[in-house]
Amino acid sequence: MADGVKPRVKVPKKAAAGDVVTIKTLISHPMESGQRKDSSGNVIPRSIINRFVVDYNGQNVIDVDLAPAISTNPYFEFDAMIPEAGEMTFTWYDDDGSVYEEAKSIAIG
């Protein structure tokens, strides 16, 4: 597991039914590309988050495959439909098999 991985998610607490809301996510992660070399010329092995999935009440919102060309601390902004109150789950999959999860509930009102 990469050190200091911390997911941060910005989700509105409330939305009107049927609204489209903008979600912003950021996860601190070095996203080592596997292209860089250290001071003695050895290649630093690749260590990235390779997949990011967002679901709302079990239904998929967005599913992203990440390549090493995604910047350090991967940031994503996208829109989600909110038909009813529920919980949005965010899942990041690391190269080393770790899974980072975050969940936010959204109320109608």
Next chain:
Amino acid sequence: MDFTRRETLALGAGAALMTVLPFRANAAVDDLIAEFTGGAAVADGGVDLTAPEIAENGNTVPITVGAEGATAIMVLAAGNPTPPVATFKFGPMAGAQSASTRIRLAGTQDVVAVAQLADGSFARASKTVKVTIGGCGG
């Protein structure tokens, strides 16, 4: 300046390599697009790709891709050592078929977005980004 036969041959080989290398980079992008589309024709336009004209730092270049009703969008950086950047798949709860992220670019190059539209057809857009400082270490 006189060249020996050996030097001339080396120069020729170098020049040949120079012309072949960029061509190979493009072939990799074409291969990736073909893999994504399954060989189907790709129309130009119909995809929104927002990227800065000039990026000062190739380590974080903000981009936005979107296509009305798209089911999936693949983003490629044609001039990176490994062209794939990301593939976005939109589910039933997506409010709009667009997303923003930050990417790494090794140098001045074209960013390409290929979208699979709702009717199963494919569209593409590309944009040239000038990069002042490359983003691949090195």
